[in-house]
Amino acid sequence: MTNMREVTFEQATYADWKTAAEGALKGKPFESLLTKTIEGITLEPLYTKESLFEKIDGKLEEQISTIRTMKAEGAFGVAQAAYGENIEAFIAQAKDALQRGNQYVTVGKVAFEWTEDALKQLGALLSAHPFRLNIEDEAVLGVFEFITNKEQVGYVQSTQPIDLPDFPNVRTFNANVLSAHYEGATSIQELAIALAQAAEFMKGASFEEVEKKFFVSFALDTHFFMAIAKIRAFRVLWKAFAKAYGVETPQPVHIATETSLRSFSKLDVYVNLLRAGNEAFSAVIGGADLLTVHPHNILTGPTNQSVRIARNVALVIKEESQVTKVIDPSGGSYFIETLTHDLVKEAWAYFLKIEEAGGYEAASEMIEADLQASWSERIEKVKKRKTVLVGTNNYADATEEVPAETFVEVNRLAQPFEELRVTFKEHPMKAQILTYGELKTTKPRTDFVKGVLATAGIVPEVTEPTVDLTEIVHMLTTTTADYVVLSATDEDTKAVMEALLAAKPEHVIFDVAGKFDANWTEKGLNGYIFAGLNIYEKLTTVHASMKEVQR
CATH class of the missing domain: 3.20.20.240 (Methylmalonyl-CoA mutase)
Structure with a gap:
């Protein structure tokens, strides 16, 4: 049996680690591992004694x-x-x-x-x-x-x-x-x-x-x-x-x-x-x-x-x-x-x-x-979910109501979404997610859209996935929802979008899950829902559009 006390391992260098990390990234740049804080400080994925000594210039013990x-x-x-x-x-x-x-x-x-x-x-x-x-x-x-x-x-x-x-x-x-x-x-x-x-x-x-x-x-x-x-x-x-x-x-x-x-x-x-x-x-x-x-x-x-x-x-x-x-x-x-x-x-x-x-x-x-x-930078990151507030701007419980009581009042990052939820409570909006394609391909985007809507306290109706174009068009033309979002793969979205836009009722606000370079907004599409979007601004705009349509 090997005596582990006598076993030695070759010490890996930072360069060795970086090479291994680049291989694990599968084509993504090494810089994707760097994180820049609001202070303007860049956080490295790995810190070593050598990098510390170089940064502190021999003054570690003094610090x-x-x-x-x-x-x-x-x-x-x-x-x-x-x-x-x-x-x-x-x-x-x-x-x-x-x-x-x-x-x-x-x-x-x-x-x-x-x-x-x-x-x-x-x-x-x-x-x-x-x-x-x-x-x-x-x-x-x-x-x-x-x-x-x-x-x-x-x-x-x-x-x-x-x-x-x-x-x-x-x-x-x-x-x-x-x-x-x-x-x-x-x-x-x-x-x-x-x-x-x-x-x-x-x-x-x-x-x-x-x-x-x-x-x-x-x-x-x-x-x-x-x-x-x-x-x-x-x-x-x-x-x-x-x-x-x-x-x-x-x-x-x-x-x-x-x-x-x-x-x-x-x-x-x-x-x-x-x-x-x-x-x-x-x-x-x-x-x-x-x-x-x-x-x-x-x-x-x-x-x-x-x-x-x-x-x-x-x-x-x-x-x-x-x-x-x-x-x-x-x-x-x-x-x-x-x-x-x-x-x-x-x-x-x-x-x-x-x-x-x-x-x-x-x-x-x-x-x-x-x-x-x-503060503006912090709020912008929260609205885009680059800063996650669990239970508020992500992983939210759509059925929860914002308490009206206020005991302590300070500036908080959650306030915009709390106010948004109150707004949708006072003027409810009926939402629907149209799913086109097989369940395994539509579920990720469907869940993403549901998560976005949950931040405003909205529980959408989710249709059963279908691959029948006639059926999905019929669902859109007969919907009673104020706001409809299409959930499909990029390929399926491109295949059905023209037909859906042609059939869309005038009063329905229609969005699509994903980000596309297309001229669909000129044909009646309201916009897109995708990762990195300012979801607060999106939902605020949708709510304003709904109130305008209802007048």
Whole structure:
């Protein structure tokens, strides 16, 4: 028997792998394996030690060391938000969360006013536990009059610095990029904006004064590796930022994170659980100091059960994954280290651009325009399904209705399709798929069209496949549908299209599955349904045409 310890294998080179990959692609170019992100970073299909060293120019150890020294000791803090219709319900939920593993009292959206009595009750709770305050209502700041433990640890998340000299362990200089995130910011833009906000704080204080009270707030999206790299990159950037102010050994920078709602949807809400879990795990691997996981149904209103599930996402990661027992879990990964370096380089360049424009406040119009461009690109990708939102723009349940309730309102990628579904609910459209050919040849396109229509909440009638031209023409001429789509192979479509167009009733909106170079639209064809199409625009146009015909 062979002793496997003595067996050696010839090490394959990148060139060997590339040759094998090109063979497996069967004629497709190798470049088809490259992926360009919204940040403008090109992701390679394979990363090697050699490619990493070449990219980082011998500074890998310095990058890893910086990330680790800029991280505060200890595992991340679980900061589950509490909610409530009144202060009593909020306090009860917060106390229950603390008993079940929560570590930071975190104020979520509440439906009551911060009266003196409410502030006293909150103050008593914050006197005994670390906290994270998100200042949406400035009235909550009155709680500091009722916090008896002046040494308590806390984070005050706000767009403006807050002066709390009597609370030395409460961080109040917050680089808050959450609003930029929901305006569409890329990871590069978020990192640069955070530095630019920090630079604004420096105008009225020394670096040493600011760093004692400073922290940054990031929302983490579903792009797993990019989210990990974003957190790591900020630590490298903070070291460079400190050096620009003459500080060689800054204190570790604190990073508070929360799961992003940008990809959340009111449709198929349990998919939001998967999104939140993905985002939370990336936060922990990236080295976040604080983590808030939003409940999967927060868009319409959290429940005690959904709050508990969200909290348990963080607890399972902390207690069962063992990832917190590893210093910098992603450190040394060729891919993540390369991505971290790319983000550092590009974010620093964008930060300098902001500073050259006069700083964060002076460059607000430039930043706003850049964020708008990023948001438009994100929305366009969702509408074309280049970015998939499971249960919303792909793999949708056509029978599901969009809940009317709204508890939290932020810019979300799912909103266009939610609104589209409401539009079709208010003005229903009857749709039919004509299948011409054998089932095995028509089914792929039929399923594709059904999937497209499902995003608008449409369940079409699907005819039995037929190879009889007379029968398919009869089906079209006698249809009661407002909208009809032909599903057939390219060859069969070309064979029957002229006859179908000649027989098509004037009131029927007629499309074909597939993409063709033909002049059929001049003969009455409405258009085509194919992969890569802007399906939101297509369905919106079809609905408008249907309403016009019905007038």
